[in-house]
Amino acid sequence: MKTLLTLVLCTLLTFSTRANDGYGLWLDYQAIENPTAKSDLSRLYSGFYFFGQSPTYDVIRKELELSGEKMLGQSPVFTSERLAQTQVWLGTREELSQVLGLQQQTSIKELGEDGYWRGPIGFQGKTYYAIVGNRPISVLYGVFDWLRSIQTDSFDQTAEKSGSPKVKLRMLNHWDNLDRTVERGYAGFSIWDWHKLPGYVDPRYLDYARANASLGINAVSLTNVNANARILTTDFMKKAKVLADLFRPYGIKVFLTARFSAPIEIGGLKTADPLDSAIIDFWKKKTDEMYSFIPDFGGFLVKANSEGQPGPHEYGRNHAEGANMLADALAPHGGVLIWRAFVYSHELDEDRHKHANLEFEPLDGKFRDNVIIQVKNGAIDFMPREPFHPLFGAMPKTNLGMEFQITQEYLGQATQLVYLAPMWEEVLQSKTYRPTPSSTVAGVVDGSDSDQKLTLVAGVSNIGTDRNWTGHLMAQSNWYAFGRMAWNPDLSSGEIADEWVKMTFGKDPELAGKIKEILLDSREAAVNYMMPLGLHHIMGRDHHYGPGPWVTGGRADWTALYYHQADSLGIGFDRTASGSNALGQYAPEIQNAWSDPQEIPEKFLLWFHHLPWDFEMRSGRTLWEEIGLHYDSGVKSVRQMQETWASLEGKIDPARFDHVRQLLAIQEEEAEWWRNACLLYFQTFAKRPFPAEIEQPTGDLEEYKSRSFPTAPGIRPRW
Numbered sequence: 160m161k162t163l164l165t166l167v168l169c170t171l172l173t174f175s176t177r178a179n180d181g182y183g184l185w186l187d188y189q190a191i192e193n194p195t196a197k198s199d200l201s202r203l204y205s206g207f208y209f210f211g212q213s214p215t216y217d218v219i220r221k222e223l224e225l226s227g228e229k230m231l232g233q234s235p236v237f238t239s240e241r242l243a244q245t246q247v248w249l250g251t252r253e254e255l256s257q258v259l260g261l262q263q264q265t266s267i268k269e270l271g272e273d274g275y276w277r278g279p280i281g282f283q284g285k286t287y288y289a290i291v292g293n294r295p296i297s298v299l300y301g302v303f304d305w306l307r308s309i310q311t312d313s314f315d316q317t318a319e320k321s322g323s324p325k326v327k328l329r330m331l332n333h334w335d336n337l338d339r340t341v342e343r344g345y346a347g348f349s350i351w352d353w354h355k356l357p358g359y360v361d362p363r364y365l366d367y368a369r370a371n372a373s374l375g376i377n378a379v380s381l382t383n384v385n386a387n388a389r390i391l392t393t394d395f396m397k398k399a400k401v402l403a404d405l406f407r408p409y410g411i412k413v414f415l416t417a418r419f420s421a422p423i424e425i426g427g428l429k430t431a432d433p434l435d436s437a438i439i440d441f442w443k444k445k446t447d448e449m450y451s452f453i454p455d456f457g458g459f460l461v462k463a464n465s466e467g468q469p470g471p472h473e474y475g476r477n478h479a480e481g482a483n484m485l486a487d488a489l490a491p492h493g494g495v496l497i498w499r500a501f502v503y504s505h506e507l508d509e510d511r512h513k514h515a516n517l518e519f520e521p522l523d524g525k526f527r528d529n530v531i532i533q534v535k536n537g538a539i540d541f542m543p544r545e546p547f548h549p550l551f552g553a554m555p556k557t558n559l560g561m562e563f564q565i566t567q568e569y570l571g572q573a574t575q576l577v578y579l580a581p582m583w584e585e586v587l588q589s590k591t592y593r594p595t596p597s598s599t600v601a602g603v604v605d606g607s608d609s610d611q612k613l614t615l616v617a618g619v620s621n622i623g624t625d626r627n628w629t630g631h632l633m634a635q636s637n638w639y640a641f642g643r644m645a646w647n648p649d650l651s652s653g654e655i656a657d658e659w660v661k662m663t664f665g666k667d668p669e670l671a672g673k674i675k676e677i678l679l680d681s682r683e684a685a686v687n688y689m690m691p692l693g694l695h696h697i698m699g700r701d702h703h704y705g706p707g708p709w710v711t712g713g714r715a716d717w718t719a720l721y722y723h724q725a726d727s728l729g730i731g732f733d734r735t736a737s738g739s740n741a742l743g744q745y746a747p748e749i750q751n752a753w754s755d756p757q758e759i760p761e762k763f764l765l766w767f768h769h770l771p772w773d774f775e776m777r778s779g780r781t782l783w784e785e786i787g788l789h790y791d792s793g794v795k796s797v798r799q800m801q802e803t804w805a806s807l808e809g810k811i812d813p814a815r816f817d818h819v820r821q822l823l824a825i826q827e828e829e830a831e832w833w834r835n836a837c838l839l840y841f842q843t844f845a846k847r848p849f850p851a852e853i854e855q856p857t858g859d860l861e862e863y864k865s866r867s868f869p870t871a872p873g874i875r876p877r878w
């Protein structure tokens with residue numbers, strides 16, 4: 160009996176002190192300690208009035224309940240009387256003006272369908288705090304913005320604030336397979352339990368939707384771009400419908416990936432030729448059926464004629480002919496066709512860097528209005544650092560969307576802390592000089608420089624079934640940062656880090672400052688210990704885990720040697736006019752500056768130039784020495800991150816502290832592994848000693864080469 164009692168007590172104790180496993184993301188709402196702030200807020204929570212009804216308002220109610228409990232220990236009061244008992248007004252601009260005859264917020268009309276306004280409104284002698292949007296979903300965005308301001312200590316009840324996204328489609332791309340494996344997924348399995356759908360609805364679906372809505376993410380593609388046609392069968396449509404219905408109140412539209420050869424695989428047809436009338440009919444019927452289940456279905460995302468995926472080229476048709484046929488099927492329903500520009504073919508004997516421009520530039524102006532070409536941030540493949548993709552600015556008559564990778568395929572997977580926002584910021588703020596001399600990638604993508612109406616920022620998701628969603632707790636910051644930057648591509652990585660840290664770990668300035676410092680240093684550290692000075696694509700084959708500068712054999716542009724081109728004379732890929740001239744695909748201003756190895760930013764040096772080992776760098780050191788110093792400084796930065804983290808012991812709950820501490824120790828080992836393996840390998844060509852001031856690489860190159868990881872996560876399925 161006594162033992163049983165002890166057991167029960169222990170269990171109770173364990174529950175009440177349950178470790179923080181990170182499930183709550185940035186929406187965990189910490190208790191407000193400042194007494195004035197608390198009582199001000201408490202007053203607001205004592206009377207919320209909604210001017211209308213909508214399933215989205217029910218979502219808001221739930222959020223207010225949760226946040227009230229957690230921040231104030233108080234349940235919000237929802238009144239049915241809009242004046243005396245009310246403190247906070249919530250509703251659409253129209254709802255408010257109809258009831259109150261108020262005209263103040265007409266300006267929010269200009270903020271577009273997702274825009275919101277929040278601030279004080281004086282009415283009949285009393286001041287109300289109002290959160291108003293153009294639609295219920297924008298009221299939800301306003302509420303999340305308000306809650307964020309409270310959590311980051313920037314809420315001012317007397318100030319007005321408005322917001323609206325600069326980009327229309329803010330989208331997650333899941334690379335999730337129907338069997339729940341996730342291509343390039345490092346956080347467990349897919350959260351979509353297709354087998355149990357439509358009957359069983361995992362409560363996690365709603366937590367997922369809520370997290371996305373809190374960032375303004377309004378579209379998700381549920382399935383892998385290496386697509387399985389089965390997703391377009393009636394059975395799977397019924398499953399997808401359940402998710403679409405759940406996501407609707409959160410403002411999220413569902414997209415699916417369409418396999419180009421689906422007419423053959425599930426339609427029993429002999430061809431998938433986009434100009435064949437039977438094929439046009441197949442897609443029209445499939446699309447109509449899809450809309451019968453999901454009336455606001457977003458559309459299809461297509462990877463075609465890329466890495467073995469089927470596409471229009473098989474039938475002598477081009478990308479525009481393929482995309483337009485699908486776009487026409489979607490158009491009557493208001494759907495969007497997203498066609499990826501990540502293509503490089505076996506047939507084209509050209510630097511892989513050039514393929515997308517060669518294939519797509521001639522098609523500028525040939526795509527339907529409801530087509531978006533989704534372009535990766537760089538021309539090779541989500542490397543730790545790439546110059547921006549030369550398609551941005553090169554197709555003025557086409558909708559171009561941005562594709563970032565949130566999952567850290569080439570950036571440490573789930574064992575390394577790498578905050579990606581500085582990388583995205585670097586790309587977005589790059590000057591394209593086209594279509595106007597002051598254009599940036601952000602300006603092209605959000606339409607301010609390009610005039611395109613249909614805009615898109617997509618991110619390859621890093622979400623899986625792990626309790627903390629992203630495998631590495633700190634990788635939650637990348638989901639967060641992606642959403643915030645998709646909403647506003649001009650937000651800075653620092654601002655976003657600041658928000659995320661405060662919302663996730665609390666507002667103690669010392670703690671928040673140190674975690675922010677770790678985040679902001681982490682990406683440059685990774686570039687340095689993996690691929691500094693413009694080196695790229697030198698990771699392990701297939702799994703892409705760890706170094707593999709020696710990878711050779713098979714298709715040339717899948718080897719590392721193709722990219723670094725190290726030999727006894729030097730290293731780097733000559734992409735200037737004397738080499739592949741991929742540089743010629745950029746605006747003349749960029750060509751001029753980057754053709755000269757003395758002028759090009761050193762971070763891109765070996766991306767565009769093949770240079771002698773003794774080439775003199777701006778520091779006065781040789782290229783060989785600088786390579787060594789960069790690798791070494793990457794390792795040292797990780798040690799610094801570890802030290803900073805260690806200094807936070809006792810200030811963070813033990814579970815999260817220890818999770819990150821352990822992973823940082825792995826990261827240190829992995830950084831050393833990268834440095835040692837790459838430097839020892841390149842030394843076989845350079846035949847020079849390592850710079851004296853670096854920690855001398857240790858280990859045996861042959862042993863590094865022999866390491867194999869057949870069970871590494873995220874590998875592409877073989878079917």
Ligand code: BDP
Pocket residue numbers: 342343384385462466501540541568875
């Ligand atoms: C590469 C990935 C591969 C993806 C491909 C893509 O290694 O798994 O299928 O990109 O974007 O980075 O289609």
